[in-house]
Amino acid sequence: MIPFPNIDPNLISIGPIHVRxxxxxxxxxxxxxxxxxxxxxxxxxxxxxxxxxxxxxFYLAIGLIVGARLGYVLFYQYNNYAAYLKNPVEIIATWHGGMSFHGGLLGAALAGWIFCRRRKLPFPAVADSVFVTVPIGLGLGRLGNFINGELWGRTTNVPWAMIFPDGGPLPRHPSQLYESLGEGLLLFILLWRLRQRRFRDGMMVVFFLVFYGIIRFIIEFFREPDVQLGFLATFFTMGQLLCLAMILAGILLYFLLRAGQTGENVAQR
Incomplete structure (x- = not known):
């Protein structure tokens, strides 16, 4: 077993101001x-x-933060809708924790689409250019989860297991690090190499949706399900169900691109 490093989640603290x-x-x-x-x-x-x-x-940042918070409320707090309706301020209370990657992805995609409409830029090409960079932020974000001691893994006896401060007395998978390496480093290497080949605009989005969905789906088997939801559909987590939707969306997008675009849209990135 490896000791949890107990890094202070606050990088800088000056009075009531905390930089995490x-x-x-x-x-x-x-x-x-x-x-x-x-x-x-x-x-x-x-x-x-x-x-x-x-x-x-700027557009993406706003869309991601709003979408991630709303996604958390919609996807992971559907048992508590009544409480949110009684106190709507909690919906935007990001300081209380709770952000959904899948919600953030949808929010950022919508913000990017609005940006492209205003700037008159081709949305598929812009989306491709953005999506190949997303794994960097994902990898860093999972490191942030690890430092916070949150979103830990399931109990295990592997030699690199850790006891998390709020995760009970049993050793657990450091699944945040698995995700940082898989959704971050590995996915970035795959996409960054693929973007050097010539594909139709929109194909990098397809690759991201499918590869991320597969990687996250597998790693979720090592991650503790959200306590308020537990397992869904017998043994799947909400994250896995959302990843299956991502994979299906990627496959559907592939066939739409194949049917609707011509060789003139093939581009080097």
């Missing part, structure tokens, strides 16, 4: 996206550089 590692991970993720988007040939072709790229990141 988790928030810093968000900032670093968006900064990485801003830099990596502009390194892609396809992004430069459509003018997604400089101020335009900065504006896109």
């Amino acid at each position: 590692w988790y928030g810093v991970m968000y900032v670093l993720g968006f900064l990485a996206a801003y830099l990596l988007i502009q390194k892609q040939e396809r992004a430069r072709e459509i003018g997604l550089v400089g101020v335009v790229a900065q504006d896109l990141i």
